[in-house]
Amino acid sequence: MTRILLIEDDSETAEAIVAELADRGFEVQWSPDGVDGLDRARSSGPDAMIVDRMLPGMDGLTVIEALRKEQLRTPVLVLSALGAVDDRVRGLRMGGDDYLTKPFAIVELVARIEALLRRPIDSRETTLHVGPLELDLIERTARRNEREIDLLPREFRLLEYMMRRSDQLLTRAMLLEEVWNYKFVPATTNLIDVHMGRLRHKVDGPGEPQLIHNVRGSGFILRSRQ
Amino acid sequence: MRQIQFIRSNTFLWALAVAAAFALFVVGLFAFIYWKLDDYLITRSDRMITTQINFIADLPSGRRVNAISDHLAQDSRGVQYAGLFDADGTRIAGNIDRVPRGLHLDGAVQGVRLDLIEKLAAHDPIIRSVGRRLDDGDILVMGRNVDETREISSVVGQALALGLLPAFCLCLLAGAWLSVRAQRRVEEVNQRVQRIVAGELRERLPEDSADDPFARLARIVNGMLDEMEAMINALAGVGNDIAHDLRTPLTRARLALERGRTHAATLEQLQEVTDRAIAGIDQSLAIITALLRLTEIEDNRRTAGFDDVALDEILREVCDVYEPIAEDKDIGLGVVIDRNVQVLGDRDLLFEAIANLVDNAVKFTPPGGRVKLELTSDDETALVRVIDSGPGISEQEREAVLRRFYRSDKMRNTPGVGLGLSLVAAIVKLHGFRLIVGPAPGGRIEILAWTRGTPRAAACGSKVLLHANANEM
Numbered sequence: 001m002t003r004i005l006l007i008e009d010d011s012e013t014a015e016a017i018v019a020e021l022a023d024r025g026f027e028v029q030w031s032p033d034g035v036d037g038l039d040r041a042r043s044s045g046p047d048a049m050i051v052d053r054m055l056p057g058m059d060g061l062t063v064i065e066a067l068r069k070e071q072l073r074t075p076v077l078v079l080s081a082l083g084a085v086d087d088r089v090r091g092l093r094m095g096g097d098d099y100l101t102k103p104f105a106i107v108e109l110v111a112r113i114e115a116l117l118r119r120p121i122d123s124r125e126t127t128l129h130v131g132p133l134e135l136d137l138i139e140r141t142a143r144r145n146e147r148e149i150d151l152l153p154r155e156f157r158l159l160e161y162m163m164r165r166s167d168q169l170l171t172r173a174m175l176l177e178e179v180w181n182y183k184f185v186p187a188t189t190n191l192i193d194v195h196m197g198r199l200r201h202k203v204d205g206p207g208e209p210q211l212i213h214n215v216r217g218s219g220f221i222l223r224s225r226q
Numbered sequence: 227m228r229q230i231q232f233i234r235s236n237t238f239l240w241a242l243a244v245a246a247a248f249a250l251f252v253v254g255l256f257a258f259i260y261w262k263l264d265d266y267l268i269t270r271s272d273r274m275i276t277t278q279i280n281f282i283a284d285l286p287s288g289r290r291v292n293a294i295s296d297h298l299a300q301d302s303r304g305v306q307y308a309g310l311f312d313a314d315g316t317r318i319a320g321n322i323d324r325v326p327r328g329l330h331l332d333g334a335v336q337g338v339r340l341d342l343i344e345k346l347a348a349h350d351p352i353i354r355s356v357g358r359r360l361d362d363g364d365i366l367v368m369g370r371n372v373d374e375t376r377e378i379s380s381v382v383g384q385a386l387a388l389g390l391l392p393a394f395c396l397c398l399l400a401g402a403w404l405s406v407r408a409q410r411r412v413e414e415v416n417q418r419v420q421r422i423v424a425g426e427l428r429e430r431l432p433e434d435s436a437d438d439p440f441a442r443l444a445r446i447v448n449g450m451l452d453e454m455e456a457m458i459n460a461l462a463g464v465g466n467d468i469a470h471d472l473r474t475p476l477t478r479a480r481l482a483l484e485r486g487r488t489h490a491a492t493l494e495q496l497q498e499v500t501d502r503a504i505a506g507i508d509q510s511l512a513i514i515t516a517l518l519r520l521t522e523i524e525d526n527r528r529t530a531g532f533d534d535v536a537l538d539e540i541l542r543e544v545c546d547v548y549e550p551i552a553e554d555k556d557i558g559l560g561v562v563i564d565r566n567v568q569v570l571g572d573r574d575l576l577f578e579a580i581a582n583l584v585d586n587a588v589k590f591t592p593p594g595g596r597v598k599l600e601l602t603s604d605d606e607t608a609l610v611r612v613i614d615s616g617p618g619i620s621e622q623e624r625e626a627v628l629r630r631f632y633r634s635d636k637m638r639n640t641p642g643v644g645l646g647l648s649l650v651a652a653i654v655k656l657h658g659f660r661l662i663v664g665p666a667p668g669g670r671i672e673i674l675a676w677t678r679g680t681p682r683a684a685a686c687g688s689k690v691l692l693h694a695n696a697n698e699m
Contacts, residue, residue, distance in 0.1 A: 084519075187582060205696065217501070
């Protein structure tokens, strides 16, 4: 079972996160402060960690820094009420793998943890395969079984990102950050949906089983199996 | 308490120090005068007795005794001394009992103790004297009492002391007065400042017309207070706007939850209610996020991280992002780039600004319209222009759209937070560029940037041009 260590001082937030992750089959350990959290991280060796930035005793970033110094490469998701771009950059520079600003939707948190646990396919591959889909990264071509898919560059980028993370829930925020390199929330809220609609229209032709799925209120999944 | 304060006050201490220095100076002056006077009188009397002894020594020996008697008889004040002794030291004439010990004969005038026949005081005074051995073996001694020097000195000293005391007192009084006056003014300023701290923002420091440092300081502080009052009032206005805009979605969320709690009969109904509530809360959060972002940009000192930014690339990317959205609304979105141009700035922020402009243009242009992105440049400037066939911004609304949370009444029902243009304005301001809002009809917003290498001085007048005639640009 995948084990996750949560270091968070607010017990109500922690409770909600623990309950949600447990529902999804994770084994969650909760630690209310930085010093205790660091001890547990060393002793129990979790598969991933969620660390709040502001902690009593020891600051969240200090915990991560200490772990990284000891060559512990456990993926870490940083939670913070500080949302400024500079804070985010600092959080990632100190060794965090991803950064989520409070308040967040719980599905967003779960999606990001799952993304951290499943690192994307090796980037040295020149061809990506997901189910009937094949993406040639050198020729910049895409095909579904025998059918050529004609993609615009931005659609190609999006599909590549999704194929590297197939069967994972990808939230709108993740796509905005990673594919479009957005550092802010666009005023038009359905920006991603429109782009995804175009891509889906091309990938899932008439009569073909659906590969790109819209998860209501959360994001999108590219499924390799039906 | 007040007394101690007043004595400790700086002004008073300074006055005390000045008074002490003055007294020291006067005492020094007195000492100098005394020394000079003493020196002068002694030199004069030495000259006199030297002349006298020469005169008597030159007389034939028989007339000396008479000459000495005459000399002493003429001296009404009793300051002259003379004595004639034979070779053994026995007195022949004069009022000196014997040849003083320690007097060098045939030497210069010197101060020695004389043994007088008639004792002057309790002790024999030191008297300027000169002795000479005469050609017939007799010894002639002549002297002069210079105690009168001391008398004159004491008169001068008394006069100075008499002047010194009142001067010293005057100094102290002036110091005390200045100190009390300064303290009273500080106290007055303190009281007013306390009132300002307590929230009475309209209070000001007293400004009398005098051009003293206090009045000048008060004028400076009052200028600062004017600025701060204006800023605080503006902030309060923003606070009201935020409260209002946050209330709307929160009210919706609350109503939905309340109704759902009472009326929802099935799980589906409850879920629908919850979704509505979450949407309301999400909108509130979006407002807070946008607001924090605005503050972040306005506060930011990130100009240090500025780098070369290719505006043409940004325009193409923004166009790329918004093309499908425009297409869905049946709006033609085009980009025209005169030539590639680089400016000094923050790429992410400039992208955000231009994306916001295009977002707005697409949102407010009715279906079937057009949105055009243009980039023109010359040697010094680059102009990013976002033009749309929508309603544009009317004369009355031009200034208001840049305010936080302003949303045109016509657009009340259009989704959005209403911070878009103020965000753009903040980013443009941070870069020292200019934001130009063109006249309606038709949306027309321009960002005038200075290309790489243009002196920053040209960019100093960064501000929003509201009434520029777009046709002239």
